[in-house]
Amino acid sequence: MSKTKIWLIQLLNIAGTGPIFGPILGALYGPVAMLWIVIGCIFAGAVHDYFCGMLSIRHGGATMPYLAGKF
Secondary structure (H helix, E strand, C coil): CCHHHHHHHHHHHHHCCHHHHHHHHHHHHCHHHHHHHHHHHHHHHHHHHHHHHHHHHHCCCCCHHHHHHHC
């Protein structure tokens, strides 16, 4: 992979611009990709948040960094 692509990926990950560029690229690729991004993010985010909350509750309200260190 070229250095330009590596730096672009780092910028997108660190600066948090993925939520901005994701829908733009989805719109450029068409409505099916746009729907896939939007609906996929909603459902994946909901499932992730639900399971993180349930894991925290099962362990007495422990924080995610503590649970990551434990497991």
